[in-house]
Amino acid sequence: MKNKNKTVWSKRLKGKNSISFQRIGSSINIDKRLYKQDVFASIIHTQMLVKQKIIPSIQGKKIINGLNKIKLQISQGKFIFEEKLEDIHLNIEKKLFDIIGPAAGYMHTARSRNDQVVTDFKLWVKDSSKDILKEISILMKTIIKKAEKNIDTVMPGFTHLRNAQPVSFAHYILAYYEMLKRDKKRYENNLLLLDESPLGSVALSGTSYKIDRNFTAKKLGFKKPTDNSIDSVSDRDFAIDFLYSSSVCAMHLSRLAEDLIIFNSNAYGLITFKDDVLTGSSIMPQKKNPDSAELIRGRVSLNYGKLNSILTIMKGLPMSYFKDLQDDKALVFDGYDTIKDTLILANELISSLVPSKVKMLKMANEGFTTATDFADYLVKEKKLSFRDSYNISSKLVNYAEKNNKTLNQISLNELKKFYKGLDKSVLKVFDVTNSMNAKKSYGGTSSINIKNMLKKYKREVK
Known part of the structure; x- marks a missing residue:
């Protein structure tokens, strides 16, 4: 790692990668979001190596101290990422060499980037799923508050967008509570399914070192280690499940937005919004447009696109690991950003909503x-x-x-x-x-x- 222009595998290859290959092959601008998980997993892996007497404890202490310094540098925005080092894993390893010297070479013992990346990715999805669950719960509470104030508010229930039977506005809005409750269960079920640690699967076949996978699984917060090393490094079901759950949740929010757009229209006039979720027109002074609801309705297509993309990536992959999987993280990161922002905006929209009770009754x-x-x-x-x-x-x-x-x-x-x-x-x-x-x-x-x-x-x- 002394030569800054060389990669960890440069001894195997005679020539340099082309510029276009380097540009496409580098994922650091995407996967640097994994830095917390990567440092955490590397620390736990190092602790296990020391415990199992695979590396000297003095080297383990240096590695852990160096990793904590790197985490602090990144969190403070002082870390300079190098695109030529491809990804977050090699950027951190290179910086570790700069900080502690040759002792950094012990860290990657009994580990491959194949099990390293899927471990980091699983940890990130776990953390992010919990974030989404919090936002769903916040929206569910807001819906309850809105319903409590409108138990006796009578409105027409619709089928085929035609008046069907009288219903309570509270009953209507609580239908979306039920949808969100199912969304919540989907994310929770995903957390149960991904609760197995792939760390220690190494490239694909495991390792001859006497590692303790139960130790690392427990320390990382997983229930147990995975049972098959080949499946472990190639599995992206957890990413698909996350994007599927996000797509279904986005679909529910889109249906809510569609209802509110219709109810807010001049033709219906059943609800109004406060100005904080409306926009005006550049030419028509009278307009108050429900752009926030329209954005929610439109963003579901982004979630669908991410889900379809990752399914398409996975459908043609034989065992076990392939570079195709590099793009999985961008899809999931974008999917997370989209659904989180949409949930937050949906909460603001419901908070801002005011039923027009007289018009509803009429x-x-x-x-x-x-x-x-x-x-x-x-x-x-x-x-x-x-x-x-x-x-x-x-x-x-x-x-x-x-x-x-x-x-x-x-x-x-x-x-x-x-x-x-x-x-x-x-x-x-x-x-x-x-x-x-x-x-x-x-x-x-x-x-x-x-x-x-x-x-x-x-x-x-x-």
Whole structure:
């Protein structure tokens, strides 16, 4: 390592790599994000080498002290990365030689960059998954707060973007809580799957040194060492799982954004936002555009692209390690940045959201949203079959539509034209608040259900 222009394998090759190859082959501008994990794993590896008496303890102490100095330099922005040294691993090793001299040569005993990089990468994904889980929990809590204030806020529920049945706005927004809860479980399941340490797999076949992989696994925070060294160095399932979970989460946030964009439009007018998540127009003075929601909706494509890219990289790789895997980290790093930023913005968007309660109630009364309630009334109170009740209710809807009336504007005498045995008790079924609160089946939109679910949700996010 004394010759600054040479690589660790330069003794094997006679000529220099071409400039274009060096440029493409260097990943330092990407994988320098792994520096904390690389230093940490190298320290644990060194501790194991000393414990197993594979290297002298005096050299181990020098290595660990040098690594801590390097970590501090990088964190303070004082470390100069060299592109010709390819990656974070060789940059750190080169700097270690500069700091402690020949003792640095002991560090890479019983280790290859193949198991080194996948160990660092797994540690990074573990740390980053925990960051994402925190952001998801924050958004879930914000949704709960918004729901608590709107338990009795009636809005139209939609199917096919057409008025369907009255629902609570709290019930609507809590649907996204459920999606986020599944997202959270996906990331948590990923953490269980990746909880095996590949360190000690070396290039692909293990090592003849008497290493202690259980020691390094425990010290690194893994449950156990991996069982197959070939699979260990070639496995990127954990990266795929991370990007898949991020893609599904981004899809949920995109659906939320799409709803809010529609509800905020002039045609619907069901919600407004505070100005902190809106922009204006360069030409139209009246405009307040929900650009934050539109950005959330658009960014899902970035997550999908990263997932598709890593799946495509992996699909053609035989065993075990190949340079193709260099690009996996850029995909995951970008995927992490995208989903984290999107979650933070989504939280701001929900915090800023203000339901237009009067408009929601008005629209809930439009589109004959209580037609099903009328049919259900005929079944329960008049003992008709549901299909007969459905037909009667359909005729009533046609009548209301023809006469430009909402269902709650139709008198009892008019209703009796469709079924003679009706009395004034039927009128309550056309009240949208009654309709909402009648849905008491588990998971339904009644206020009592929502209050009970909110108690459950609060326990979940503590």
